[in-house]
Amino acid sequence: MSAGMMKTDGLRRAAVNVDIRHVDLSYGANHVLKDVNLQINPGEFFAFLGPSGCGKTTLLRLIAGFNRADRGDVLIGGADVSSLPPWKRDVGMVFQSYALWPHMSVAQNVAFGLEERKIPRDEIARRVRTALELVGLGHLGERKPSQLSGGQQQRVAVARTIVIEPKVLLLDEPLSNLDAKMRVQVRRELRELQQRLNLTTIFVTHDQEEANAICDRIAIMNDGVIQQVGTPVALYERPANLFVANFLGAANVIAGKVEAGFFHMGEGLRIALPEAVDLPVNPHLVIRPHFVALSPAPRDAALPAVVSHTEFLGATVRYGLAMGGLSLSADAPFESGAALFKPGDPVFVTLPLEKGVWLPG
16 A cells, blocks of 8 residues: 555554454354354454355354354453444454445545444544545545445455444455455555554455465364464464365375384385384374475485476476375476476485474374
8 A cells, every 4th residue: 555654543543352262153053163262462463264164254253243152252352242233342344345335435435434423524534534545545535436446445445444443353355356466465555554553453264375474373264163373384384283284385295104113105105214203193294395305316215206297386396296106296496497397207206204294194
């Protein structure tokens, strides 16, 4: 946004925490949220990340007050808001569809929530002007939403939400309607705005790249259960289970058996284990593709494989590998002019155990 140095007077307030305690929610026989417990810190940019149908949007709407839990509590700034309707929770929500009034101007859309709250007209004008300047749209207040780009409409939706000075900002997949380049730009703008306002923000997405790029911490969800909570780096490097390992970034997950100091992966493939390694029952080795090393010639402890396919990704080249009965991926930095392995090429694969994670199956 072009308003990096804009004042936030009147829109910045003390950040609050959000606590979700033992929340259960069902729709008939469908148990959507299962004993959800979360603590979101004041001023944190927090994400609910997971596949479609995992319960992340339901949880966001529960915080907003549009859903009501069967059991459990929601606290905002230490106050229990579980029984309060949405308009008394002091939260602001940006919907996936933006939900702008097409017959109103940009300024009228932003002012709508303030008018409903019977704010004095002079105060409305000041706060609308500040909010639009903050999102870089101060010069477009008289336009209709149909005269704006998708990215500009998204900014209007954000301005309409922050102008009411909520304690918590809730974002329900707000970037999904934008093209790839615009998503990168707008997500950066959202992060900068959130930091300037010191606003506790909860972001729902199924896009792991978006969550990793802008969020302080992430709760990974599946089937209504919080699988793991942590920083993007911690989740990537130390996944708690196979679901997290597979969902957050590309991963090679190799099942095997431990016998006589070796990890046996089937079809005669094995890796010598360090003496002090402590493995779980039914161990699975998780290694990210960029740790997998390829060579055209044999090396110590390298395993034979065949290139099954090649994907050029710009900065990297991803190779699909057939290794015995296994299918693996390896990422190699792209170097201009360097020869690439081709499908059918024999290669030798090194799996560095010190870079891997052992998880139970």
